[in-house]
Amino acid sequence: MSLDELWSTLFDFSDYGALVALLWNSILAGAVLGVLGGVIGYFVMARDLPFAVHGISELSFAGASGALLIGANVIAGSVVGSLLAALLIGFLGTRARDRNSIIGVLMPFGLGLGILFLALYPGRSSNKFGLLTGQIVAVDNPQLTSLVAVAALVLVALVVIGRPLLFASLDEEVAAARGVPVRALSIAFMVLLGLATAVSLHIVGALLVLALLVTPAAAALRIASAPAAVISLSVLFATVSTVGGIMLALGSSIPISPYVTTISFSIYLVCRIASNLRSRTRRLRETAA
Amino acid sequence: MTEEATSARNENRYHRRVTDSALIRLRNARLDIAGRTLWQGLDLDLQPGELIAVLGPNGAGKSSLLRALLGQVPLTAGDASVAGEAPGKGGARIGYVPQQKLFDRGVPLRARDLVGFGLDGRRFGPVVPNSDRRRRIDTALERTGTLALHRRSVGELSGGEQQRVRIASALVSEPSVLICDEPLLSLDLAHQRAVIDSIDGYRRQSNAGVLLVTHDVNPLLRIVDRVLYLAPGGHRIGTTDEVLTSEVLSGLYGVHVDVIEVHGRVIVVPADSVPFGDHDHDLDAVVGDHA
Numbered sequence: 001m002s003l004d005e006l007w008s009t010l011f012d013f014s015d016y017g018a019l020v021a022l023l024w025n026s027i028l029a030g031a032v033l034g035v036l037g038g039v040i041g042y043f044v045m046a047r048d049l050p051f052a053v054h055g056i057s058e059l060s061f062a063g064a065s066g067a068l069l070i071g072a073n074v075i076a077g078s079v080v081g082s083l084l085a086a087l088l089i090g091f092l093g094t095r096a097r098d099r100n101s102i103i104g105v106l107m108p109f110g111l112g113l114g115i116l117f118l119a120l121y122p123g124r125s126s127n128k129f130g131l132l133t134g135q136i137v138a139v140d141n142p143q144l145t146s147l148v149a150v151a152a153l154v155l156v157a158l159v160v161i162g163r164p165l166l167f168a169s170l171d172e173e174v175a176a177a178r179g180v181p182v183r184a185l186s187i188a189f190m191v192l193l194g195l196a197t198a199v200s201l202h203i204v205g206a207l208l209v210l211a212l213l214v215t216p217a218a219a220a221l222r223i224a225s226a227p228a229a230v231i232s233l234s235v236l237f238a239t240v241s242t243v244g245g246i247m248l249a250l251g252s253s254i255p256i257s258p259y260v261t262t263i264s265f266s267i268y269l270v271c272r273i274a275s276n277l278r279s280r281t282r283r284l285r286e287t288a289a
Numbered sequence: 290m291t292e293e294a295t296s297a298r299n300e301n302r303y304h305r306r307v308t309d310s311a312l313i314r315l316r317n318a319r320l321d322i323a324g325r326t327l328w329q330g331l332d333l334d335l336q337p338g339e340l341i342a343v344l345g346p347n348g349a350g351k352s353s354l355l356r357a358l359l360g361q362v363p364l365t366a367g368d369a370s371v372a373g374e375a376p377g378k379g380g381a382r383i384g385y386v387p388q389q390k391l392f393d394r395g396v397p398l399r400a401r402d403l404v405g406f407g408l409d410g411r412r413f414g415p416v417v418p419n420s421d422r423r424r425r426i427d428t429a430l431e432r433t434g435t436l437a438l439h440r441r442s443v444g445e446l447s448g449g450e451q452q453r454v455r456i457a458s459a460l461v462s463e464p465s466v467l468i469c470d471e472p473l474l475s476l477d478l479a480h481q482r483a484v485i486d487s488i489d490g491y492r493r494q495s496n497a498g499v500l501l502v503t504h505d506v507n508p509l510l511r512i513v514d515r516v517l518y519l520a521p522g523g524h525r526i527g528t529t530d531e532v533l534t535s536e537v538l539s540g541l542y543g544v545h546v547d548v549i550e551v552h553g554r555v556i557v558v559p560a561d562s563v564p565f566g567d568h569d570h571d572l573d574a575v576v577g578d579h580a
Contacts, residue, residue, distance in 0.1 A: 042397065045397065046396075046397055159414070159415050160413050160414060161413060162415065163409070163410060163412060163413065163414070163415070163416055164410060164411055164412070164413060166406075166410075167406045167410035167411065170392075170396060170397075170398055170403075170406075171403065171406060173387045173390070174385055174387055174406070174407075174455075174458070174459075175406070175410065175411070176359075176361065177359045177361070177383070177385040177387070177468075178380065178381070178383075178385065178407075178410065178411050179377065179378070179379075179380050179411055180410065180411045221395060221397055225396075225397055225398065225399050225441075225442035226399055226402070226440075227397060227398070227402060230397050
């Protein structure tokens, strides 16, 4: 494949206006998921749960592909799978060490189960692949409505429990001493994370949910530490990644995930370099002073 | 329940609230953990403005006492109340400084956010920034001399600075009881002094009661009112002069111990090092002067 061919495979902007109109719902879905991923990602980082996100997304994938196989609602299937995973991790993995081993055990099982369901599924192969690696399907209105509804539910819940949740996440011992219901909040957060993972899966795919729920928040944390600033930046980064990724991917036949992950990784890289430069100048200034 | 009994009970409650000024009250308290009795028959009254240091060897149940007072482990027997409530129900009237556990670098939290947790971290709903909240956080930071650090990420602060911010976080809700677990552990002298001054200043100003666990009473000698000495062989409450004596400690340990005062510092020395075995180390950590 020549470079020209590669370029035109990756980026095809012919009939762009018509495509945008056709896939407008997908772009909206991407924006909603960007906001959701950016906000919940902050709590994922505060609670040190990136690995759990990955574990949940694999079981969510199993649920979605199971639903595809039996002809049920795929979004509902992914929600069932990820809630199961989230609750298992939440109840069994109170301590970090337990949690990581449980996730390590669940993850390949979920992936294997999902692959089994897909192998049995007689339908088109692009549907199969899409759950793992993401795709631009023309999101229809009922789907968009359910995505928005789940995202709104999670966001409202996070606004309500956010403060004690953050307290419990960052300073558990003192939070417990002050009467914060640490355990209940931890389970509640896992449920919200399960819901967020399940809906994200439908845009970026199970393997790449981390790019939406972890990378933007991780990037924001490199350059800010005030909670409000980190959350705002994280939302901005996640939305730029999803919407930008969808816009770039519109014309090509390639799955959407590489576009989204590349954008979010680039943002992370820039933030990392910026924070290194800043701490270097601070050190220099301190030595000079 | 008859009306008479109800009114008697209410009267009883009223009576207790009026006469009971103790901020922490333990009556005949006993705690067993994993089948082992840590302490029993413990009576303690922490009065407003009083500072009691809890001393004793490792494993004598010092930290467990704090956990019982915070409502995290139930007493095996006896009664406890903290700030007039059952343990764990005191909310913002109890300030708590945990044993020093450093925040990781990159924790998404500034010093003032940590202090904010102490003010309203248990409340649900979004934070509504307002000038009163800001002022209270500033005041608490100022009290511990950390106002200049308020926008720094807590993970980037030194251990001593983190501890001072933690004290600010415990004081910001203006608690009537302050409970501290080894607040001076691994702090250099300057930070020790700052922590001691802010705790002492707060309790004098607010007439709050302070209960703190420490392995070394020496830095605190000038502000301690009484000590509670927990040992495997029993416990003793009293002033430092009453408790930190050869007789009392020898009785508590069941072996002879010398308590020596040098330049205003208390040093505990096992008189005969042979029979101590493993306890030698423990005892050294009790009131020991590590200098």
